[in-house]
Amino acid sequence: xxxxRLISLLLxxxxxxxxxxxxLAAELEVSVRTVYRDVEALxxxxxxxxxxxxxxxxxxxxxxxxxxxxxxxxxxxxSLSFAGAPGPAHELGLGADLATAxxxxxxxxxxxxxxxxxxxxxxxxxxxxxxxxxxxPVPELARIAxxxxxxxxLHADYRRWRGEVHRExxxxxxxxxxxxxxxxxxxxxxxxxxxxxxxxxxxxxxESFDRPEGFDxxxxxxDSAGRLEAARYRQTARVRLSPQARKLLPMQFGAAGVRAxxxxxxxxxxxxxxxxxPVESDPVAVSDLLRLGPEAEVLAPPALRAAMREATAxxxxxxxxxxx
Numbered sequence: 001x002x003x004x005r006l007i008s009l010l011l012x013x014x015x016x017x018x019x020x021x022x023x024l025a026a027e028l029e030v031s032v033r034t035v036y037r038d039v040e041a042l043x044x045x046x047x048x049x050x051x052x053x054x055x056x057x058x059x060x061x062x063x064x065x066x067x068x069x070x071x072x073x074x075x076x077x078x079s080l081s082f083a084g085a086p087g088p089a090h091e092l093g094l095g096a097d098l099a100t101a102x103x104x105x106x107x108x109x110x111x112x113x114x115x116x117x118x119x120x121x122x123x124x125x126x127x128x129x130x131x132x133x134x135x136x137p138v139p140e141l142a143r144i145a146x147x148x149x150x151x152x153x154l155h156a157d158y159r160r161w162r163g164e165v166h167r168e169x170x171x172x173x174x175x176x177x178x179x180x181x182x183x184x185x186x187x188x189x190x191x192x193x194x195x196x197x198x199x200x201x202x203x204x205x206x207e208s209f210d211r212p213e214g215f216d217x218x219x220x221x222x223d224s225a226g227r228l229e230a231a232r233y234r235q236t237a238r239v240r241l242s243p244q245a246r247k248l249l250p251m252q253f254g255a256a257g258v259r260a261x262x263x264x265x266x267x268x269x270x271x272x273x274x275x276x277x278p279v280e281s282d283p284v285a286v287s288d289l290l291r292l293g294p295e296a297e298v299l300a301p302p303a304l305r306a307a308m309r310e311a312t313a314x315x316x317x318x319x320x321x322x323x324x
Contacts, residue, residue, distance in 0.1 A: 005028055005030070005038060006038055006041060006042060008027075008028060009024060009028060009035070009038050009039070009042065010042060010047060010061075012024060012027055012028075013049065013059060013060060013061045014061055014065075014066060017060055018052065018057075018058040018059065018060040019058050019059055019060075020057070020058040020059070021035045021036060021039075021058070021059070023058070024059065039051075039059055047061070047065075048061060048062035048065050049061060049062075050062055136179075136180055136181065136195070136196070136197035137197055138181050138196045138197050140196065140199045140201070140202045141174075141181055141196055143202055143204060144171060144174070144183055144196060144199070144202055145174060146204065147171045147202075147204045148171040148172070148173060148174055148183075150204075150208070151170075151171075151208050151209055151210075151211065152171075152204050152205055152206070152207070152208055152209075153168060153169065153170060153204075153205040153207045153208070153209055154167075154168070154169040154170075154171050154185070154202050154203070154204060154205070155167075155168055155169075155202070155203040155205055156168075156169055156199055156200075156201070156202045156203075157199070157200040157201045157202075158194060158198055158199055158200065159198045159199075159200055160198070164200065167187055168187065169183070169185040169186070169187050169194075170185055170186040170187070170209045171183055171184075171185045172184045172185055172186060172191065172211060172212070172215060172217065173217035174196070175193070175217070175221050177221075177225075180195065180196075180197070181195075181196035181197070182194065182195055182196060183195075183196055183199075184217060184220060184221065186209075186212065191212070191215075191220065193221075193224055232280055233256065233278035233279060233280060234279075234280060234281055235278075235279060235285075235301060235304070236276050236277065236278055236279070237276070237277050237278075237279045237285060237289070237298055237300065237301065237304055238274060238275075238276055238277075238298070238299040238300040238301075239260075239274065239275055239276075239277050239289070239296055239297065239298055239299065240272050240273070240274050240296065240297040240298075240299055241264075241272060241273055241274075241275060241292070241295065241296050242271065242272055242295040242296070243267075243271045243272075244295045245292045245295035245296045246261060246264070246273065246275075248291075248292060248295070249261055249275075249277075249292075252288065252291050252292065253277065253288070256277065256278045257277070259278075260275040260276060260277040260278070261275060263275065263276060274299065279304070282303060282304055282307045283307075285304055285307075286304070286307050286308055286311050289308065290308075290311065290312075
C-alpha cells in the first residue's frame with residue numbers, strides 16, 4: 001500500500017508541478033504528517049524532491065526529472081472502465097487503483113496532451129446519483145463485484161417486498177442506473193435483476209459457473225428496462241393542466257411527462273390544456289397526481305377520476321375539521 005502511495009505522490013508532483021503538503025494529503029487521502037514521511041522516503045530513495053519555503057512554496061521535483069514508472073498493474077487497468085466515474089469506482093473498491101492509473105496515463109502522455117486532459121477534467125464532471133436522494137448503502141458491493149469478475153456462485157440472503165429469501169446466484173454483471181446498483185444474475189435457469197442494497201449478506205462460493213453463451217449485459221438491461229416501463233404504466237389518464245402544471249409535469253413525471261406534453265391539445269382561453277399521461281395503478285396515480293394540487297384535473301378514466309374525488313374529499317374533510 002505504501003509503495004503504491006509513493007508512486008502516486010511522485011506522479012502527482014511530475015504531472016502537476018509544485019504542490020503543498022495539504023494538497024498532496026487531500027489527493028492521497030492521508031494525513032499531512034504521512035505526506036512528510038513519504039517525501040522523506042522518496043528523497044532517501046534518490047528522487048530529487050525540492051521543498052520551496054514561503055507562502056508560494058510547496059514540494060516539486062528537480063527541473064528535468066521524470067520517472068518512467070508508468071506501467072499499469074492489472075487492477076489499475078481494470079479500473080479504467082470507470083475513468084469518468086470515480087464515485088462508483090470507489091464503491092467497487094477500485095478508487096485508489098483508478099487514481100493511480102489516471103496519474104500514470106497522464107505522466108505517459110506528451111506535455112501538450114497531458115495539459116488537454118487536465119483542461120477537460122477542470123471543466124467536465126460526471127455525477128451519477130440522482131437529485132434529492134441519498135445513495136443506497138451497498139456494503140456487499142465489492143464482494144459481489146469480485147464474484148462477478150471471478151465467475152463464482154453467490155450464496156445470498158435478499159430482502160424482497162414480501163420478506164427475506166435465500167438465493168444461490170450466478171452473477172453475470174453489475175449495472176449502475178441513476179446512482180443505484182443492480183446485480184444481473186441467473187437463478188434457477190432464468191436471468192433476473194437484483195437491487196444490490198437489498199442484499200443482507202452474501203458469501204462467495206468456491207464453485208464456478210459458465211456464462212450463458214452469447215449473453216449481452218447491455219442488451220439484457222435495455223430489454224429489461226423496456227419491459228419494466230411497459231409493466232409500470234398500466235393505463236393512460238386524460239388530464240387537464242394549467243400553465244403552471246405543464247411546467248411541473250416533466251419534474252414530477254419525468255420522460256412520461258415530457259412525452260405527454262409533446263402531444264398536448266391546444267390550450268383553452270384560460271390557458272388550460274389536455275394531455276394523455278401514462279400512469280401506474282390507481283393508488284399510485286392518485287398519489288402522483290395529487291402533487292400537482294389544484295393545477296390539474298383528471299378527466300378520464302372514470303375509475304381514476306372517482307379515486308381522485310374520494311381522495312380530495314377525504315383531504316377536504318380532514319383539513320376542514322379542527323386539529324385533534
